[in-house]
Amino acid sequence: xxxxxxxxxxxxxxxxxxxxxxxxxxxxxxxxxxxxxxxxxxxxxxxxxxxxxxxxxxxxxxxxxxx
Numbered sequence: 001x002x003x004x005x006x007x008x009x010x011x012x013x014x015x016x017x018x019x020x021x022x023x024x025x026x027x028x029x030x031x032x033x034x035x036x037x038x039x040x041x042x043x044x045x046x047x048x049x050x051x052x053x054x055x056x057x058x059x060x061x062x063x064x065x066x067x
Contacts, residue, residue, distance in 0.1 A: 032064040 039060045046056065 028064045031067070035060050035062070035064070 038056055041056065043053075046052065
């Protein structure tokens with residue numbers, strides 16, 4: 001028989017929920033930071049990696065929650 005009570009199982013579920021929420025917020029902040037940085041790149045930087053300004057604009061204009 002399991003020694004987990006309903007209360008302890010609920011706490012585990014809530015803890016997991018907060019963990020996933022924290023991970024999601026971290027991904028969103030990092031994505032927004034990367035897009036801000038990308039918007040500051042020069043023509044030479046873009047040329048070096050083979051991207052055009054239209055590629056950059058398309059990426060930078062995405063909302064932070066979209067990959």
